[in-house]
Amino acid sequence: MMLPTLLAAAALPLLQNGLFVGAILFSLGLVGILTRRNLIVMFLSAELMLQGISVSLVAWSRYHGDFGGQVLVIFVLSVAACEAAVALVFVLQAFTRTGRLDAAAWQSLREASLPRSVDHEIPAFNDAMPSFPRLTQAGHSPATDEAAASQRDHV
């Protein structure tokens, strides 16, 4: 009777740390899915919440010495894969209809009593584009026949 109590006391900090990391991931995912407008980033935030849940489940599994939590995480992974497949199809359909990945493009589906949200004061994107490395030019470019190059049957 004494040994399991001692083991539980030693495992408690690990359980708390795991639950704490899971709670942070879940909260950050919640903030992301509430605020972000890009459909893909919203789904990334949902996946972030699922990761937080997985970490919590594995921490409980370790604490209780039982494989049940890990088995549940395997099911979470499978459901996340299904969700990603179906959700990406919906996102692609939405993109082909509106041409945007913006969630506000579908705000005609809102409640009838809510006002239409219009974006004001959109900040200019003035961050300079990142400078990517370029290969140094080696030699001269050969003279090519443009017409022949566009009509060749294989590359």
Place this chain on the structure above:
Amino acid sequence: MTPIASPFTTVSLPTAALSGIDWLSPGVLLAAAVTCLAVSLWLVLPKAGRSGTFSRRLGLLLGAITLGLFIATGHRLGNLGEEAVLLTVSLVAVISAAATITCRSPVYAAIWFALCLSGVAGVLLVLGAQFLGVATIVVYAGAILVMFLFVLMLAQPSGLTTSDRITNEPLLSAVAGAVLLGLLSLSIGRLSADAPACCRLPTKAAALGATAESTPAASVDLLAADQVARLGGELFGRHLVAVEAIGILLLIALIGAIAIVSHGLEGDQAETSSLQEGRQA
């Protein structure tokens, strides 16, 4: 004997109230950390009206302070300082998760999410789930995330749109997330084996709803060498029906995705053909 009303009594009251607070107690630290988290998330999130590199930098600084406060709080709440490896990988996971939701470019957000996944895989490894740690990297970072990136590159190849530069209700959402995290970490910090009966940790028997007749299986050693084999045995032994169900679910999702795509294409063609007929008529 009447007490003489000294003018200093009224003055000294607030000071006494202030000095009565232990400024390093976990509750005060947690409150400060939660406030810092809300303010820094609000500063870093893209907002309407300002481009704000200064506020983003201030938000990043506040985020670093928040991390320090949470580490200090966690050291008192649990024992976060002991496990250096767990601390490192969870810092990787948490920082890149924050970068995922605050990064303006969706492509960069997806790549930060990949880094977050590797941090989570490290946390799972520390917690003794080797198979899940590897499966997270293979399934999430290898398959799902690549699919997300593919859709991003397909749909939005020309960089940022306006909707990536502003967010819905950044202040309210940051406060909501920070308050949720504060409440969760309060309740996590109160977990202990010898707590009063109201908030005691559930034992394994209680968690499984065991009665006197059905005692749960004894605790297994999760860190044994044949851990993955035992996990497979558990998965295909006790949970065989659930495995079959999840297989059917995967099949249905596959068929459903294809059906939605092909039906959408037919619908588009029908719309365009009816439009053309309308124009001709």
